[in-house]
Amino acid sequence: MPNLARWSSAQLNTLRLALALTVSVLIAFIGGWPGAFIIPVFVCVLLSAGGPPIPLGKGLFLLLAVAILLLIGRVIAEVFLPHPVVCLLLVSWLLLAGQYWAIRGGNQLLIVILFIAILILPLVGMESKEVLDAFVGGLFFSIALAVFMCWFAHALIPDPRLVANAKAELELPSKQETYRQAMIKTLLVLPLLLMFYLLKMTSDLLVLVFVALLIQMPSAEVGIKGSIGTLVANALGGLAAVICYNLLVLAPSPVMLGLAIFTVALLFGPKIYSDAPSAQLYGTGLNTVIVLLGGATGTFGDDAGTDMYVRLLQLGAACLYIVGALSLAENRLRGDDSKTATT
Numbered sequence: 001m002p003n004l005a006r007w008s009s010a011q012l013n014t015l016r017l018a019l020a021l022t023v024s025v026l027i028a029f030i031g032g033w034p035g036a037f038i039i040p041v042f043v044c045v046l047l048s049a050g051g052p053p054i055p056l057g058k059g060l061f062l063l064l065a066v067a068i069l070l071l072i073g074r075v076i077a078e079v080f081l082p083h084p085v086v087c088l089l090l091v092s093w094l095l096l097a098g099q100y101w102a103i104r105g106g107n108q109l110l111i112v113i114l115f116i117a118i119l120i121l122p123l124v125g126m127e128s129k130e131v132l133d134a135f136v137g138g139l140f141f142s143i144a145l146a147v148f149m150c151w152f153a154h155a156l157i158p159d160p161r162l163v164a165n166a167k168a169e170l171e172l173p174s175k176q177e178t179y180r181q182a183m184i185k186t187l188l189v190l191p192l193l194l195m196f197y198l199l200k201m202t203s204d205l206l207v208l209v210f211v212a213l214l215i216q217m218p219s220a221e222v223g224i225k226g227s228i229g230t231l232v233a234n235a236l237g238g239l240a241a242v243i244c245y246n247l248l249v250l251a252p253s254p255v256m257l258g259l260a261i262f263t264v265a266l267l268f269g270p271k272i273y274s275d276a277p278s279a280q281l282y283g284t285g286l287n288t289v290i291v292l293l294g295g296a297t298g299t300f301g302d303d304a305g306t307d308m309y310v311r312l313l314q315l316g317a318a319c320l321y322i323v324g325a326l327s328l329a330e331n332r333l334r335g336d337d338s339k340t341a342t343t
Contacts, residue, residue, distance in 0.1 A: 009050075012159045014269030017047045020153040022262040024146065025290070026254055034131075035138035038116075040261075040290045041209065042146035045109060048272050048283040053154035059147050066113055066143050073117030074136050077125030087122060088194075094118045095189060099182035099215075104172060113143070115215070119193060119208050126200055185215055188325050192318065207314050210291050214284070214322050233281035234319045237288025238312050240264050244293060257293075264289055288315065 007015075024043040028036040046054070054062065072094075080087040095118065102111045116139075125132045173181070192211060195201070214234075244260040264286070271282035292311055 009159055010270060010273040012157055013047070013050055013273045014266060016153045016157040017044070017269050017272070018262050018265035019157070020047055020149055021265045021286075021290075022258045024149055025261045025293070026258050027145070028142075029254060029257060033138045033141070034135040035140075035142045038139060038142045038209070039146050039149070041287060042109075042143055043149055044283065044287050044290060045112070046146065046150045047153065048286065050273055053151050054147065059151070062109070063140075063144055063147065065110055067140060069110065069114050069117045070121070070136050070140055072114075073121035074125075074132065076118060077122040077132055078129065081122050081125050084197075091118050091122065091193070092186060092190060096182055096186045099185045100178055103178045103181050116209060119189075119211075123196055123200075123202055123208070126197075127202060184326070188322060189215060192321070207291075207311065207318060210288070210315055211318055211322065214319060231319060231323055233278070233285040234288045234315070236282075237285035238292065238316065240267075240285070241289045241292035242312065244289065261289075261293075291315065 020043050021040055024040040028039045076087060076090060080090055094114065098111050098114045098118075102108065121132065121136065124135045172178070189211065192208075196208060201207075244264060247260055248256055268282050268286045268289075272279055272286065292315065
């Protein structure tokens with residue numbers, strides 16, 4: 001048995017991520033309850049951040065906040081969905097408020113949950129109240145299970161050298177600039193949301209989860225270099241998912257699924273926990289693998305293969321749209337600002 005005391009923090013983090021992610025994917029695959037697909041997504045988000053485990057009090061507060069946000073999404077789906085114009089205005093306002101909060105340094109995890117609640121739950125509500133209730137309950141249970149799995153992973157593979165990441169002093173933009181950036185992001189998400197609602201794309205919820213994660217990526221809005229980095233990271237994730245899926249077609253079993261996820265996590269882990277500027281991009285790429293496989297491993301027949309490649313095209317198109325539009329909008333606004341400054 002290896003002496004873990006001699007391992008570096010990056011190596012321990014990678015092993016912890018690989019084990020927790022593998023177990024969470026298998027639980028979601030075997031359990032299959034509504035919203036189970038979110039377990040590995042949140043395990044990846046929580047563990048890829050590095051640092052020590054969430055304190056107990058903070059974790060319980062997080063779950064309370066999750067319950068409140070999911071309740072808000074459920075109320076929108078049940079009360080306001082029959083009134084499309086009012087529903088769209090309310091969702092738009094909450095999207096704008098969430099983007100504003102994110103730019104001002106708000107809790108990124110809670111913001112992602114807010115976006116999932118207001119984007120996905122009204123879409124699920126189009127099915128029936130029973131389906132909506134089951135999905136809300138399953139989603140909360142899945143997020144709670146993800147938090148407890150991260151606690152257990154840290155207890156199983158402890159690292160006393162881990163310290164809480166010091167929150168950097170952000171140079172926050174002015175309130176006017178914050179509002180402008182939040183408005184741009186909100187206007188970019190709304191066309192996708194309308195498309196999902198008008199076409200009733202309830203089978204493609206993972207694409208909206210991907211959009212909710214992607215829109216929070218700071219690298220997606222820092223010009224051409226950052227945009228290319230985001231696209232490359234998601235392309236690598238897509239390639240890894242295609243390779244894993246074809247292996248699963250050859251040997252369709254939970255064991256092969258677990259081995260595939262474990263291997264991918266071991267490959268991505270050292271990059272995620274490095275000090276390189278691209279570290280966060282590899283976390284995004286790993287989430288891309290999870291989102292793609294999560295929607296295609298329910299069955300290993302021909303339909304699953306078709307769904308896999310269709311979802312790959314959907315995520316690719318969403319990534320190109322969000323990243324490209326953000327980059328163009330930011331460059332255009334910078335150009336307008338420089339013209340204004342020179343006049």
